[in-house]
Amino acid sequence: MRKIVLLAFSLASYMLINAQTDISEDFESPTPNLAWFADDSFIDTHQANPLQNSNNNSNFVLIYQDIGGLFANIGFDYSPTFDLSGTHEFSLLIYVPSSSITGNSPNQISLKLQNGNLAAPWSTQTEIIKPIVLDQWQTITFDFNTDNFINLDPNSPPPSQRINLNRLLLQVNGEDNNDPVTAYIDDFSFTSDAGSGNGDEPIFDELVWQDEFNYSGPVDDSKWFHQTQLPQGNSWFNGEIQHYTDRIDNAEVSNGTLKIIAKAETFTDQGVTKNYTSARLNSKFAFTYGKVEIRAKLPTGVGTWPALWTLGQNIDEDGGYWNNQGFGTTSWPACGELDIMEHWGDNQDYISSAIHSPSSFGATVNTGGQNVSGASNQFHLYTMKWTEDFVRFSVDGAPHYTYNPAVKDDNTWPFDLPQYILFNVAILPNIEPSFTESSLEVDFIRIYQEESLNTDDTEVAKPVKIYPNPADSVLHVESKNHIIQYTIYNISGKLLIKNKLNQSTIDLSQIPKGIYILKLRDQNQKLLTQKFIKE
Template sequence: MKYLRLLFILNCFLNYLWSQDLPLDFENNQDLFTAFGNCEFYIQQDPTNNSNMVGVIQNSGSNLYEGIYLDLTPAANFDSSNIIQFDFFSDNGQNNTIQVKFEGSDSGFGDAFLEATIPGNGWSNVALDFSQSNIIGESGTENINGNFSRIAIFVGPNQLLSGTFLIDNVEGGENLSLNFNNLVWSDEFDDYSGEPDPTKWHHQIVPIINGNSWANGEEQHYTDNISNSYVSNGSLKIKAVKENYNYNGVTKSYTSARLNSKFAFKYGRVDVRAKLPSSAGTWPAIWTLGANINEIGNYFGDTYGSVGWPNCGEIDIMEQNGWNKNITYAYLHYTNANTNIYENMGTTTPITDSSETYHIYSLIWTEDVIQVLLDDNVFFERENTNIIPYDNLHYIILNIAMGGNLGGVIPSDFSQDVMEIDYVRVYEQSNLGLENSLVDEIRIYPNPSSNICYIELNDLEPIKYLSITDTKGKTLLSKVFNFHEVQLDISLLKSGLYFIRTETPTKTFIKRLIKK
């Protein structure tokens, strides 16, 4: 998918930049820009991916400045970083100038803008550094700071340019303002088909109650049959089916799948992009359990302990009941460490078109807070304290239950239904995007650069290790050195923002690099 990443790599822990505006989610007809100067703005299918919706800028060619704008609430903040990245699409076969402008400064700046020239041969990624921003009515450039309340975008500024140009959404599990940009585990379901990747997923099929039944009055057996869980066309399908199935001498009338991740983590961000089943009686869930539960048939067994439920802690990122498909639940289930009594806490949030449209279900979990998000909007939050058991490793569970406490009555005409998952991603909190306090001791030049750049330390110690990482936390290059100055060829990197990490025997340096 292509995404318009009007994305600030800001360092504001648990501080949403544009709570109403980022991510720009054209999938749900949100974040509609206002057009002016005979320009039009609307939403349509991406011509390169018809399962994705994109924003469209349509210039009439009758005005020198045709464009779109969006008021930002809260305002965009430039105090920590000034980098903007975005994707842009044109197929007009010519170079196109795009201008991004920020208005409404609260720090005395005029309107700040930068321009880039982009070829009209498909999707392109662009990085703009507003530390060298033009200011309308002034000569030279400024390193802007403070808040700006509006963004405006022009294609072909000061030109009578007609044509249709595309922008797309900020990616939902890429909230770099929260510094969860180190992707440590994922399944994109793109490069294979058939059974779920056995190196990443475990089928939990042994019933957890006496080996013959599941909790909460559920009416299914879980299987490892490919008819109940399989990968095809870039997504995982978990399918609940009406069929008689016997396990350990007990026959149930429905089958489904319950997958455990073979990855356990403590703190981080989880993003799951999914479509949910629409049928009454289905109980889909995206959740985590403490890996120290030692539940019957789960992947980790007693590897990390054997405290049982609810001492292990449970985090429900998404549950949906069987009778109202217009809400989802977020809940915590745990034992209070002070009273040794079971407690739960949670809420619901409205959702529309959950079976036909992909939504992103997310968890942010730190030492201090637990948040659950729908499409990058927080709707549940609980302070993480030492009286609740959320300081241990957890693993991810994906399943559809049938009936039971939250599934309710299963209609007699139910035959089958599916939960479809586009990706599962786990990020750890990192300092990528944070130019650390030692930033002045390292020099990267030229920056921006298109091919060769140099890394030089103002330090007596040599560089022992160097890596280049993208904004998702993926390491693209790592090398061992023993020099004070390193020359890097970055010509094969795509245009965009990267982070250079260098290590000496006693220090670590992190600094951004823009590839032109």
């Protein structure tokens, strides 16, 4: 679009407290706190307000001039990302004088959110368009939960499920509009109660298990088990035609990554000869609820089927690690299965995730996916967030499927017991005759859970004084050691707030009256746990 737009913002505050984000920009300062940029435009972030009145008595505005582009957006990149999962609102004041309008002007303003990390950030953008009235200051609000939004890619998930939106753009009078327009905008703000729309999602930030593959040779046998036993006597499930072996030829750690290598070769094991080999790893770690992050690059070739997934620790499957340890009491699918990533070589770059339970297995309806460019020649981050309420799958921060059945029982939700990790590359009967070998390459796996409250933490961070106790809205901390972080739990041990300690004060305004547990961490990573009362 062609236009001349005068915008006014200024970032007066930018903070993250108990998942409450506040951003505001009023441009009273000659140097804004946000790094504003213009697309085919010129901007000046500190110009006099041309219409001071009771509706807006600000002294300064941002000036934005279209210099000939069809789009003429202005915006900024925001770190970490915009959290739209809970109650949130973008708000601004806008004034457009009718004298600046020429040609075809729909008199509107749009707010766009994009993933600025993409080579084509507009490809998955989401947008809200609002009408404006000329010749007056007015407040416009944008809410991606309640307003009509437009996803440029109809396959993109709703904005409330996006966790990768880190660029904001503003545009007056639409795309492909060559007609000039002048606008002034002031008092921009964004507020968000993160997670309040999703039942106060747990914060999984304590690393409980990992493998960074920063060693060489076979996989670490304290963490991994090679599952090689044929479960059906002479074959694997799903018509797979490979042998899984425990050889370094099929599972090797080198140069900082794990390689699970599927090969075309004649191999005899357990009295059965097959023409393909690969590896299937079981983790010697099982867990209930958490966030799994796996950075991986996938094999190629029609007939290859790599997977990053979990099974119930209680699965009754001969030859599996946990079955060998005596946990095998429950058949599949009653044990539950969570498929973080599956990729079929005859559908290159399409990533699928699925849930298997007694209510849906085999040709499951509980599945979703997305296209991921370069899945086999670039590393991507595959993530699963598993809570007591839902399971969500994403790639590079972009969710594509959330499983949250209305009724959670043994048929729909066998996911309240421990699961363990599996990595494998299967070979299917449609493997191409020209196939020789291809690898699933894993850079790391990390599993996070909620930080546990250990009330046995000794007072090694002493001398520490907190006051007043009982407290009203502010709690003061005095210590000879530098306290770098505080964590507040309710009396049941649920994590409520985790933040850096600034200026030796803790803001209690976000929590109701009651008894709480405070954990302080000093610069030496020593801990103190103490109770306090909020009046």
